[in-house]
Amino acid sequence: MADSLVPGIVLAVGGGLAAVRTGTGEERVAKFAGRLDRRPVAGDRVGLLLEPDGGARIDVIEERATELRRQQRMRSEGERAMKEQVLAANAECVLIVAAIADPPLRRGLIDRILVAGWRGGMVPLLAITKRDLADRAAEPPDQVLADYALIGVEGVCVDVRTAAGAQAVRALIAGRTAAVVGHSGVGKSTLVNALTGGGQATGAVHDLSGRGRHTTTTATWLDTPDGGALIDLPGIRSFSLAGIEPSDLRHAFADVAEAAERCRFRDCRHVGEAGCAVAEDVDPARLASYRKLLAELEEG
Ligand SMILES: Nc1nc2c(ncn2[C@@H]2O[C@H](COP(=O)(O)OP(=O)(O)OP(=O)(O)O)[C@@H](O)[C@H]2O)c(=O)[nH]1
Ligand SMILES: [Mg+2]
Ligand SMILES: [Zn+2]
Structure with missing residues (x-):
């Protein structure tokens, strides 16, 4: 310099x-x-x-140690124009935030961020929020956490608004820098506020003031008292992968890769062949998400 x-x-x-x-x-x-x-x-x-x-x-x-990248559709240049977008730089972890319900948990979105996070050099972590809404959940959060634990992703299920919930997320991040990513309204800013001592207006503040829901519009870096930092990102509706090869899926779908080694046929595509260990052993929700991503990558 x-x-x-x-x-x-x-x-x-x-x-x-x-x-x-x-x-x-x-x-x-x-x-x-x-x-x-x-x-x-x-x-x-x-x-x-x-x-x-x-x-x-x-x-x-300076050269980036890590990068969280996705493809973004360009509104101005017609339906199919896509541009690569870097959402955050140099975060050690990507904290994937998904609510149990309201909005409903989407494994496809979690898996996309997971693939992009691993590819970009980050440690993925999973925070499932709105634990207090468990009775509205489409699938038990413990099952979701167990599926991701199987492929080495640490996670917690919390009510972010409680002290215990915030503490669990703090322990998960453990003083590192983390980019906080997920659908709009899942509680990203709520948890960032809880971990950084506030300062940012969240949904609650705006609800009280009667101005409707607060939505983060700009990625914002905030320090945490334990020496780390969080990058609070705007909510994402979709996450198109950028610069990803089919082979980049193996980290995020280690469970599929492991079972595939036990399929009867070496070239098994896990679409109904006899003796397919993937169809037998892998969680159907996981497999569905894998197939969708693979098809998309092979098409692109
Ligand atoms: N019931 C419940 N509500 C929560 C929880 N965490 C956050 N909320 C509420 O969910 C709403 C949205 O929270 P935010 O923190 O603004 O969500 P966000 O993910 O930052 O949203 P965007 O900035 O739009 O991406 C607010 O009204 C929060 O109070 C939780 O654990 N349980
Ligand atoms: Mg926000
Ligand atoms: Zn198979």
């Missing part, structure tokens, strides 16, 4: 500007240098040129 630049971290990006924090803890609003070859995102480590008027300019974006 050139002598005149100071190191900083990107806290949030919006409207062609970034909120950054310098190594000395000072926060500034920064412009982007014209020569940047990509857009900075929350979590990026950057080299800043500090301007005398209190502004700053991002001159360098």
